[in-house]
Each structure stands twice: as structure tokens, then as C-alpha cells.
Amino acid sequence: MPSSRPLRADARRNREALLTAAREAFLTGDADAHVEEIARRAGVAVGTLYRHFETREALVEEVYRQEVAELCAAPARLLAQYAPDEAVHRFLLLLVEHSAVGKGMSEALESIMATDSPVFDDARAEMAHALDELLAAGVAAGAIRDGVSGRVLLRALGGICGMRAKGWEDDAVRITTILYDGLRSGR
Amino acid sequence: MPSSRPLRADARRNREALLTAAREAFLTGDADAHVEEIARRAGVAVGTLYRHFETREALVEEVYRQEVAELCAAPARLLAQYAPDEAVHRFLLLLVEHSAVGKGMSEALESIMATDSPVFDDARAEMAHALDELLAAGVAAGAIRDGVSGRVLLRALGGICGMRAKGWEDDAVRITTILYDGLRSGR
DNA sequence: ACACAAACGGAGCCGGACTCACCTTATGGG
DNA sequence: CCCATAAGGTGAGTCCGGCTCCGTTTGTGT
Numbered sequence: 001m002p003s004s005r006p007l008r009a010d011a012r013r014n015r016e017a018l019l020t021a022a023r024e025a026f027l028t029g030d031a032d033a034h035v036e037e038i039a040r041r042a043g044v045a046v047g048t049l050y051r052h053f054e055t056r057e058a059l060v061e062e063v064y065r066q067e068v069a070e071l072c073a074a075p076a077r078l079l080a081q082y083a084p085d086e087a088v089h090r091f092l093l094l095l096v097e098h099s100a101v102g103k104g105m106s107e108a109l110e111s112i113m114a115t116d117s118p119v120f121d122d123a124r125a126e127m128a129h130a131l132d133e134l135l136a137a138g139v140a141a142g143a144i145r146d147g148v149s150g151r152v153l154l155r156a157l158g159g160i161c162g163m164r165a166k167g168w169e170d171d172a173v174r175i176t177t178i179l180y181d182g183l184r185s186g187r
Numbered sequence: 188m189p190s191s192r193p194l195r196a197d198a199r200r201n202r203e204a205l206l207t208a209a210r211e212a213f214l215t216g217d218a219d220a221h222v223e224e225i226a227r228r229a230g231v232a233v234g235t236l237y238r239h240f241e242t243r244e245a246l247v248e249e250v251y252r253q254e255v256a257e258l259c260a261a262p263a264r265l266l267a268q269y270a271p272d273e274a275v276h277r278f279l280l281l282l283v284e285h286s287a288v289g290k291g292m293s294e295a296l297e298s299i300m301a302t303d304s305p306v307f308d309d310a311r312a313e314m315a316h317a318l319d320e321l322l323a324a325g326v327a328a329g330a331i332r333d334g335v336s337g338r339v340l341l342r343a344l345g346g347i348c349g350m351r352a353k354g355w356e357d358d359a360v361r362i363t364t365i366l367y368d369g370l371r372s373g374r
Numbered sequence: 375a376c377a378c379a380a381a382c383g384g385a386g387c388c389g390g391a392c393t394c395a396c397c398t399t400a401t402g403g404g
Numbered sequence: 405c406c407c408a409t410a411a412g413g414t415g416a417g418t419c420c421g422g423c424t425c426c427g428t429t430t431g432t433g434t
Contacts, residue, residue, distance in 0.1 A: 008431060011381060035422060045383040046423080056422065148361065156343070156362045174335065175343045182369030195400060195411060222391065232414045237392065375434100382429070391420090398413070404406090 015052045017042040023063050068127060071095065075130040085143035088134050089180050095157055096172040128154050135183075144183050153179075202239045204229040210250050255314060258282065262317040272330035275321050276367050282344055283359040315341050322370075331370050340366075 007015075021041035025033040035056050039049045053059040074094055078087040131150030138144030156179055194202075208228035212220040222243050226236045240246040261281055265274040318337030325331030343366055 005380090008380060010431070014381085034420095047384065047425085048382055050423065051381065148365070152358050152361050156365070171339045174339050178335070178343070178366060178369035180369075181372045182365035182367075185368045185372040192411090197400070198412060201413085221389090233392080234394085234414050235412080238412065243391065377434090378432095380429105380431080383427095385425095387424075388422090389420105391418105393418075394414105394416100396414085398411105399409105400411080401409095403408095 011052075014042065014044050014048055018044065018049055018052055018059065019063060019066075022059050023066075026060075026063065065122075072126050072130045075134045079134065079137055083143070084134070084137035084141040085184065088138050088144065088183070091131075091134055092157070092176045092180060093173065096176055124151075124154065138183075145185070148183060153183075198239075201229065201231050201235055205231065205236055205239060205246065206250060206253075209246050210253075213247075213250065259313050259317045262321045266321065266324055270330070271321070271324035271328040272371065275325050275331065275370070278318075278321055279344070279363045279367060280360070283363055325370075332372070335370060340370075 018038065021038050022033075025038055025041065035046055035049055038059070039046045042049070049059065053062065071094075075087070075091055078090050078094075081087075082090060128150035131153050133150075135144055135148060135150060135153065139146050205225065208225050209220075212225055212228065222233055222236055225246070226233045229236070236246065240249065258281075262274070262278055265277050265281075268274075269277060315337035318340050320337075322331055322335060322337060322340065326333050
């Protein structure tokens, strides 16, 4: 259904502007910028925002989806470059680092990983699948314990990404290491 | 300042009724019950609710605080009854179990553990302190790795408690076990 | 150029948190 | 026991933010 008609030029431009404006708003701190504000930043009226996105939530989700897609590309790349268990370790740390781009985006990731909103199911499935690959490779190499699904690990990571206090990065790295050691200890 | 005057009898009753109504509302699922609804359940008007609690959030916080206080009593009890590392393990599982009382309360716990809202600082500090005791006992007994603070572990637990999908309990138990193994592996 | 569907703008609607001016009642001193 | 009085209760009304609706503008295919 992506081709019910190619979308008029100005419409495409506005849609893009809205997504950019929203992403910037979230990155610069306030994850609950008003729709008016986002529309203003994009140089359009609220009505236009609602022509492109069903609800405010839908817009937020779209921004999240793009961010997640980027993260999902990582596992394959890491597996090609490192030994399986090293790849797992690096991915965990990458995730922590990535969620550091801003409070807004970190909230986004947390939502994706912790909620049951049907809208995020795809993103979660994709993420879980990417993690499954990583873990499977680790198990095959005898470096990672068996019986841990990507979905389970994803849950744990959700908690890590939700951290936002000052000095949270140190905490995140520490928890990540604990998890990693835990994954190896039962192998 | 808890004694600017003993609070009139009906006032105390209403305050209690509001807390009870709110707790029940959260336990029975909808964590975002409207203030009107909560007031109605308590048999008072919204104005009365706002006489006792600055904002809706403040009411929610008070309910959380009570729940957390209950959890904070657990570590001391467990330490008196079990070996340190066993106490840690049991507390982790207790936490999971406790957050199962309902989606509403589980959201509450997640908030307490994941946010930086100054209002929750006390609860977090208390919780972290309780965990510190547990961990310290474990370290002293040589059963737990050193260098993990209660605060850090609390973060990890926040993620676990935030899980709400069907079958989340199995996931939670599994993650908890991984964490536990991780805590022991570096000793 | 023209027609016309597609897209835009923005005043206004609506629901939910919160306020305030006025009424009710517990309580303690006479 | 009763009254004065201040603590407490009430709920219609305000405010604010997400969302809608329809009249106007504009890109596009002929």
C-alpha cells in the first residue's frame, strides 16, 4: 500500500519537515513538545501535522521507528567484524551509547522496549530478531549460555535505556557488564 | 512539621478514603483513572481531593510511597532468615512477585525506579540503602562481587518491573537469574 | 491555461486537570 | 449545651493541550 499515489511534492517536503522538527524537539530535551510547537518548527499548521500523522503519538512513533531501524542494522555488521561473544558485548554497549543521544530519544527506546503498544510490535520483533542472531552465534561458538531469547534480553536492555539520572552512563555500563557476565556464566 | 495541628476527624477519614480509592483504582488496572473518578470512589468532590493533595501526581506518589515502604522492610527480614546470597536472590524474586499485584502498581514501581522526579528521591534512596545492606552482607560472606551499588542494581530491577507483556513473569524470573549469576560470577 | 483533487490553515471543540468563592460542620471555650 | 469560628467540603468554571472541520490555496496532468 505504499503507492496509493506518489504523494505531492510539497506534501512530501512538509512530512519530512515535521519528522525532522519532531526529532530535533526530542533530541533537545523536551519529549513532550506540544503539537503546535512541532508544527511551528516545521513551518506548517497543526492541521497539516494531522494530515500526515493520525495522532501526536503516531508522529512520535515514526521518529522512533527510524531510530530503531538504525540500531537493528548493527548486529549483522558486528557479527561480520567480531567473534560472536565480543559482538554481543559490543552491541550491548552500542545500545547504551546510542540511547545517550538525548533524554527524549531514550524515552522513545524505553517505550518501544517496555510497552505492549501494538504499534511497536514490529520494532520489537525486529530488534529481538537481531538479538537472536547475535545470541545464536554466541551459543554456536560455545561462548554464551543457551536458552536466553532475544526478547528476554531486550527486556533487560529496556531497563538500562530507561535510565536518565546524572551519571547514568556509568551505571548502564556496569549493568551491561553484569548481564554479559551472566550470559557467559551458565554456558 | 507533621503537627501544624492534628487534622480534623472527617478530614483524616477523607484523606484515607482518597488514598484507598486511588490504590484500588491502580490495582484494578487503570493507572490513569481520572481525578473525578477517584474522588467519586472516595465519596468526595474534586475540591476535597485537591485540599489533601497538591496535584493528581502527588496523590499517586503517596500511594507509591506506601507500597515502597512495604518493600523496603523486606531486606532486613530476609537477612535475618537466610544466608546473604540467598537473601539477595530471594529479594530479587520477591520484587518481581510484588510488582505482579497489578499493572498500575507495576507502573508505579517503574516510575519510582526509572525517573528523576525529586519526589521519588527518598523512596529510591531508601530502596537503594536496603539493597546496599543486602549486597554488603553478600560481599562480606564472599558470595557476591564487590563494586556494585544498590543504586545500580535498582536500575536494573526497574527494567524488570516495567515488563508487562503476557508471559512477562517467566521473562522476569529469567533476567533475575542472569543478574544474580552475574553478581556472583565476578566475586 | 484550466480543472480539480490534493494539501494547507487555523478558529474552535472537547476532555481532563485544576481553582475559587461560597457553603457546611467539627470543635473547644463559655 | 450552645455558639463562634476556622477548618473543611463543594462543584461550576477556567485553562490548556490534543484534535477536528471546512473554507481556501496550490501542485499537477491535460
